[in-house]
Amino acid sequence: xxxxxxxxxxxxxxxxxxxxxxxxxxxxxxxxxxxxxxxxxxxxxxxxxxxxxxxxxxxxxxxxxxxxxxxxxxxxxxxxxxxxxxxxxxxxxxxxxxxxxxxxxxxxxxxxxxxxxxxxxxxxxxxxxxxxxxxxxxxxxxxxxxxxxxxxxxxxxxxxxxxxxxxxxxxxxxxxxxxxxxxxxxxxxxxxxxxxxxxxxxxxxxxxxxxxxxxxxxxxxxxxxxxxxxxxxxxxxxxxxxxxxxxxxxxxxxxxxxxxxxxxxxxxxxxxxxxxxxxxxxxxxxxxxxxxxxxxxxxxxxxxxxxxxxxxxx
Numbered sequence: 001x002x003x004x005x006x007x008x009x010x011x012x013x014x015x016x017x018x019x020x021x022x023x024x025x026x027x028x029x030x031x032x033x034x035x036x037x038x039x040x041x042x043x044x045x046x047x048x049x050x051x052x053x054x055x056x057x058x059x060x061x062x063x064x065x066x067x068x069x070x071x072x073x074x075x076x077x078x079x080x081x082x083x084x085x086x087x088x089x090x091x092x093x094x095x096x097x098x099x100x101x102x103x104x105x106x107x108x109x110x111x112x113x114x115x116x117x118x119x120x121x122x123x124x125x126x127x128x129x130x131x132x133x134x135x136x137x138x139x140x141x142x143x144x145x146x147x148x149x150x151x152x153x154x155x156x157x158x159x160x161x162x163x164x165x166x167x168x169x170x171x172x173x174x175x176x177x178x179x180x181x182x183x184x185x186x187x188x189x190x191x192x193x194x195x196x197x198x199x200x201x202x203x204x205x206x207x208x209x210x211x212x213x214x215x216x217x218x219x220x221x222x223x224x225x226x227x228x229x230x231x232x233x234x235x236x237x238x239x240x241x242x243x244x245x246x247x248x249x250x251x252x253x254x255x256x257x258x259x260x261x262x263x264x265x266x267x268x269x270x271x272x273x274x275x276x277x278x279x280x281x282x283x284x285x286x287x288x289x290x291x292x293x294x295x296x297x298x299x300x301x302x303x304x305x306x307x308x309x310x311x312x313x314x
Contacts (some may be wrong), residue, residue: 013068013127017176020061023153027055069179072171073186080187084194087160089137138198140208141299147207157215160191161222177228184226187244199251204297209255216252220245223240243285248284254294260309261293267312288312 032053038044138156139146168187172180203213223245224233232239239246250270257263270284286294288311295306 006171010171011074013179014174014176016061016065016068017179018265019272020058020065023058024059027051027058030114045074061162065179066182068176069182070186073183073190076146076167076187080190081168081194083163084160084191084198087138088195088198089154089156102116120243138195138202140199140205140212140297141203142208142211144207147211150211155211155215155218157195157219160195161219164188164191165226178259178289181227181229181232181241184223188223188242189244192248196244196248196251200293200297202297203299204255205299209298213252213256216249218248247285251294252285254291255287255297255298257295258302260295260305263291264309264311267291 006302026314031048034044034047034051038047046286097098139150142150162186168183172183175183201210202208220235220238223238223242227233232241235249239249253266253270254263291307291311292306295301295309296303
């Protein structure tokens with residue numbers, strides 16, 4: 001019954017997207033007929049305005065679909081954060097309240113949350129079924145032996161991706177491709193906010209920075225493999241669509257600097273290639289204050305030297 005309710009809710013979201021596409025195509029078709037059938041006078045202009053109104057309705061319908069997917073992601077947000085905490089090694093606390101869960105969500109919202117609860121529990125439980133994690137925690141404070149051990153099994157990001165698949169996979173199959181992609185990117189944004197906060201609590205060695213870079217590359221590949229839109233198959237396109245992933249990529253670049261002078265060169269190089277148009281998938285997106293925070297995580301960079309680093313204005 002729960003699955004039927006969720007599929008029906010997703011179908012309603014799809015209906016708004018399909019209606020938007022139909023209205024947009026209808027607007028363009030009518031505009032073309034006006035151009036080919038009427039002289040360029042007042043009547044043609046009035047008809048063109050009417051056709052544009054249909055296009056505006058299409059935009060409004062698309063926003064309805066986007067907002068509905070965004071609301072779904074927010075509904076799942078607490079479960080996503082719990083899954084990430086399990087993946088990075090923080091224990092789930094019994095009796096935790098659901099964030100943002102006040103009020104009666106209705107049968108559809110409750111069905112989605114019930115499904116999400118079960119998925120997160122399954123994704124984070126070990127073979128003994130005791131609810132505790134049994135895999136590598138987030139750790140970038142690595143020597144050579146630690147770095148070698150980190151490659152022997154699944155890392156925390158691998159586990160996080162598995163948990164996300166199990167959480168939203170059954171929902172994505174009910175959504176048409178563009179909305180399915182949006183749900184994944186919205187969920188990923190929630191997850192990466194927690195990942196970034198956890199990174200800020202750890203110390204990073206040069207080998208740990210290499211591992212972080214490897215993790216980010218794997219996450220990029222995972223995300224590309226799950227998305228349908230062809231424009232999201234490139235790293236630039238993916239960065240444009242997912243600012244949090246773009247930011248995490250640059251965190252890895254920054255923490256992998258050989259020294260502080262190299263860190264400045266890394267930032268300058270990115271700015272030369274992408275300008276300042278972060279919204280276009282290029283440019284440097286980390287502000288000065290956060291740059292200093294991440295550079296200070298490196299165990300071989302002195303905090304006083306980082307503070308004196310001549311960084312450009314945000």
